Amino acid sequence: xDAASAKLxxxxxxxxALAGVGVGIGNIFATLVSSIARNPAARDQxxxxxxxxxxxxxxxxxxxLLISFLLLFTF
Amino acid sequence: MASGSGxxxxxTIERLIPLHLGPIDISYTNSALFMTIVVVASTxxxxxxxxxxxxVPGRLQSVAELAYEFVAGMVRENVGTEGxxxxxxxxxxxxxxxxxxxxxxxxxxxxxxxxxxxxFALAIFVFLLVTVVAxxxxxxxxxxxxxxxxxxxxxxPILVPIEIISYLSRPVSLGIRLFANMxxxxxxxxxxxxxxxxLGLFGFLPLAVxxxxxxxxxxxxxxxAYVFTILSCLYLRDAIHLH
Numbered sequence: 001x002d003a004a005s006a007k008l009x010x011x012x013x014x015x016x017a018l019a020g021v022g023v024g025i026g027n028i029f030a031t032l033v034s035s036i037a038r039n040p041a042a043r044d045q046x047x048x049x050x051x052x053x054x055x056x057x058x059x060x061x062x063x064x065l066l067i068s069f070l071l072l073f074t075f
Numbered sequence: 076m077a078s079g080s081g082x083x084x085x086x087t088i089e090r091l092i093p094l095h096l097g098p099i100d101i102s103y104t105n106s107a108l109f110m111t112i113v114v115v116a117s118t119x120x121x122x123x124x125x126x127x128x129x130x131v132p133g134r135l136q137s138v139a140e141l142a143y144e145f146v147a148g149m150v151r152e153n154v155g156t157e158g159x160x161x162x163x164x165x166x167x168x169x170x171x172x173x174x175x176x177x178x179x180x181x182x183x184x185x186x187x188x189x190x191x192x193x194x195f196a197l198a199i200f201v202f203l204l205v206t207v208v209a210x211x212x213x214x215x216x217x218x219x220x221x222x223x224x225x226x227x228x229x230x231x232p233i234l235v236p237i238e239i240i241s242y243l244s245r246p247v248s249l250g251i252r253l254f255a256n257m258x259x260x261x262x263x264x265x266x267x268x269x270x271x272x273x274l275g276l277f278g279f280l281p282l283a284v285x286x287x288x289x290x291x292x293x294x295x296x297x298x299x300a301y302v303f304t305i306l307s308c309l310y311l312r313d314a315i316h317l318h
Contacts, residue, residue: 055302059248062255069258073083 011071017064024057082265086189086258106187110171113178113187117170142170146304153308154315161311164204168197169304176257176296180289188299189257191250198250201307209314220317249306256299260292 032050036043092103124139132140146166150158172188179186187193209217221238222231267288270281 051298052302052305055252055298059252059255059302062259063251065259066251066255 007071007075011068014064014068014071017067018061021057021061021064024060025054028053028057082262082269085185085261085265088190105185106190106193109178109185109187110175110193113171113174116178117174142166149305150308153305154312157315158308158311165304165307165311168201168307169300172197172253172303173297173300176300177293179257179261180292180296186257186261188253189261191254194254195246195250197303198246198253201249201310202246205307205310205314208311209317212315213317217317220313245310249303253299253303256295260288260295264288264292 028050032046035046089105090100090102091105091108094101094103120135121139124135128136143166146169147159147162150162150165154161175186175188178184179189209220221235221242223234223238226234264285267281267285271278271285274281
């Protein structure tokens, strides 16, 4: 297998990590909705932490994307 | 990745005013131009807003007060009142990252926060500052930070290296998070824009996706500025309060 095809396959494999991120983000917002439903008064406090959690989880998605891009364009 | 073709072409650095200090290239680039614009814009906003400070604020003053109160609340809540001496730094970081992200959304501009060297420089500056502050406050006692209270002492040989590695990975993750978010967003928009052109008649479909992506990018711009700032506050809290 030559290097160019290996790079493309590697980039595709790196994108599989995004599945875990999808589960994580779904989990955060499911818990967020459920906790606001249980206690609507806590909405402002919980929302801020929920958005912070979402951004940190999204960062992991972008690390995987970064590896994919590195494989495609720099190596 | 400095100059690619297609969707990555928007990230190429162009020298606007070539300058050399001996062998070192210190040209004024398009990246530097937009950093200057952002700094001038945020300074102008705050200076003009408070030039005729009224007790009941007008529109411009309200904007400046909103930004101030948002960041001040964040610092007070996460670092405490002794953290307010770091407020100018945190506020500058917030405005720089926020306006940098937002100005990249204007067509034909350059997103300097989408350059790894810029975000990594900011992140490592915050990291070094926080570490120095911790050493000044706690001296050698700082190293107890790596051994969480209440953990059994037998776990120390495993726990301490893990804690040290996770501490050292903070600037890396902080810088890459902002860089990757900005680069990924802009690259996706460029890719869908390319589809719009190549599909011809059915080009309105990728165009609709691009419009939605643009909205998402506005949210991401503000969110990433908020996350960078709040993580800096949390690292500062760890440094000042240890544990």
